Amino acid sequence: MEKIKKYIIYLLFTIVIVGLIALFAYINVLVVPNIQFAKYQSGLSKTTSIDSTFNEEAELKALNKKFDQLNKKIQRLAPGNAFLVINTTNNTFELYKNNEIIREGKCSTGSFISLEVDSTKSYLFETPKGVMTVQNKITNPVWTKPDWAFIEEGLPVPPQGHSSRREANVLGDYALKLGDGYMIHGTLYQRLIGSPVTHGCVRLLDDDLEAVYKTLPVGAKVFIY
Amino acid sequence: MKDFFIKYKIGFIVTIAVFVILSAFTVVRYIQAEKAVKLAIDEKKLNFAETDVDDKGWSIPEIEKKKKEVHWMEQQLLLAKTDSLNLGINLADSTVQVLLKGTVLLQANILKQLPAQFTDSLNYPAYLDFTTISKIVGENSTSVKRPVKKVRAPKNENEVQEVKHDTIPEAPIIWQFVLNNNIEVVITGVGLGKDSLLDMNFNKDILKYKFEKLKDNVFPKTYMPTLYIWLSDKDAKAIYRAIPGNGRVVFKI
Numbered sequence: 001m002e003k004i005k006k007y008i009i010y011l012l013f014t015i016v017i018v019g020l021i022a023l024f025a026y027i028n029v030l031v032v033p034n035i036q037f038a039k040y041q042s043g044l045s046k047t048t049s050i051d052s053t054f055n056e057e058a059e060l061k062a063l064n065k066k067f068d069q070l071n072k073k074i075q076r077l078a079p080g081n082a083f084l085v086i087n088t089t090n091n092t093f094e095l096y097k098n099n100e101i102i103r104e105g106k107c108s109t110g111s112f113i114s115l116e117v118d119s120t121k122s123y124l125f126e127t128p129k130g131v132m133t134v135q136n137k138i139t140n141p142v143w144t145k146p147d148w149a150f151i152e153e154g155l156p157v158p159p160q161g162h163s164s165r166r167e168a169n170v171l172g173d174y175a176l177k178l179g180d181g182y183m184i185h186g187t188l189y190q191r192l193i194g195s196p197v198t199h200g201c202v203r204l205l206d207d208d209l210e211a212v213y214k215t216l217p218v219g220a221k222v223f224i225y
Numbered sequence: 226m227k228d229f230f231i232k233y234k235i236g237f238i239v240t241i242a243v244f245v246i247l248s249a250f251t252v253v254r255y256i257q258a259e260k261a262v263k264l265a266i267d268e269k270k271l272n273f274a275e276t277d278v279d280d281k282g283w284s285i286p287e288i289e290k291k292k293k294e295v296h297w298m299e300q301q302l303l304l305a306k307t308d309s310l311n312l313g314i315n316l317a318d319s320t321v322q323v324l325l326k327g328t329v330l331l332q333a334n335i336l337k338q339l340p341a342q343f344t345d346s347l348n349y350p351a352y353l354d355f356t357t358i359s360k361i362v363g364e365n366s367t368s369v370k371r372p373v374k375k376v377r378a379p380k381n382e383n384e385v386q387e388v389k390h391d392t393i394p395e396a397p398i399i400w401q402f403v404l405n406n407n408i409e410v411v412i413t414g415v416g417l418g419k420d421s422l423l424d425m426n427f428n429k430d431i432l433k434y435k436f437e438k439l440k441d442n443v444f445p446k447t448y449m450p451t452l453y454i455w456l457s458d459k460d461a462k463a464i465y466r467a468i469p470g471n472g473r474v475v476f477k478i
């Protein structure tokens with residue numbers, strides 16, 4: 001009986017010690033940082049004194065004027081009537097017209113595969129981020145295969161202009177050229193749309209491609225992030 | 226009673242020793258922490274002293290609100306002059322935005338923010354210091370910005386292999402960055418649980434972050450306010466990959 005009592009009392013000591021450790025851990029981990037933040041905030045907080053010579057009405061008028069001027073400048077930055085936004089992480093797109101999303105869905109962007117030819121030459125299949133412009137719109141595009149298209153198939157690279165470089169019916173019904181060889185186009189591999197599988201171009205499903213083609217004029221902005 | 230104390234004196238001594246050690250540790254840590262905060266405030270005030278800021282009317286709510294709007298717009302216009310993708314953290318609207326040339330490309334809702342009132346009711350110079358365009362000067366993340374996979378070019382047609390794409394979903398992102406105006410931001414991605422609902426563990430996350438901070442900085446010498454933000458993992462990853470390593474960030478408070 002005495003032994004059990006001793007065990008119980010030492011168990012209570014252990015509980016108290018564990019409790020103390022937990023309490024101090026709580027104070028150090030959560031309370032101290034919170035106090036630090038509160039002190040930091042109050043150290044930089046505003047004073048409530050008001051200058052008696054201060055003309056509130058005039059200041060507000062001046063601020064409103066400045067606000068309107070800035071607002072006009074911001075509105076001038078608007079990327080035109082229609083534009084396209086591509087999300088390369090989630091492989092999605094949003095088509096805007098008159099500042100509203102009129103169509104959204106899946107797309108495919110660069111696979112981030114680096115095709116290593118030798119120690120000095122490689123091709124990185126990445127969709128560039130930033131803002132691009134629709135430079136040209138074409139129907140029934142014919143793909144002019146670049147060197148990497150042959151290299152990744154293990155085929156010899158033909159000279160420039162060779163007939164084997166031209167391939168029809170693989171880019172869908174439309175293509176929008178963005179410059180530097182990048183395009184928005186269709187694909188034969190529709191089931192892969194939504195995955196990062198391209199060589200840098202943006203692939204869309206047939207219906208989406210048609211909507212994008214018909215909505216975006218030459219000169220429209222394409223934002224890629 | 227005296228017998229009881231004598232009988233269990235080891236227990237009492239250990240308990241008291243633990244209490245004294247923990248108390249001493251906490252007091253020293255608290256004093257250090259307070260000094261660090263004071264130092265951080267003094268440093269900020271020194272910066273303000275160098276700038277000539279007209280803070281007239283800042284204590285009038287209507288003027289404060291308008292000044293904030295004007296400042297936010299000025300920063301937006303400055304950001305629009307750059308060609309890179311920028312990050313906008315709008316705590317007033319609880320959103321995080323990816324901005325390019327004045328266009329909002331992505332707007333993600335903040336699911337949770339800690340502290341809930343980040344730098345609330347600041348004086349005007351301090352407000353400007355926090356909300357003027359800042360730059361990321363250090364970052365780390367559990368994800369990669371460019372998930373490049375190296376593939377050796379086949380020597381002939383027989384060597385061509387289909388590239389397998391990862392099908393295992395990546396764990397939710399934790400992206401931590403420090404800005405040149407001495408603010409630390411921790412963005413945590415919230416993934417979907419088995420029930421396809423957002424799997425949120427704010428308390429667990431915050432405990433983990435703060436414990437890690439304690440481990441790295443037992444007796445703090447410097448202080449940097451940290452803003453914790455939770456976003457949907459999809460948005461968090463897209464934002465992380467969009468913003469360049471030394472990207473610009475602008476706050477609206």
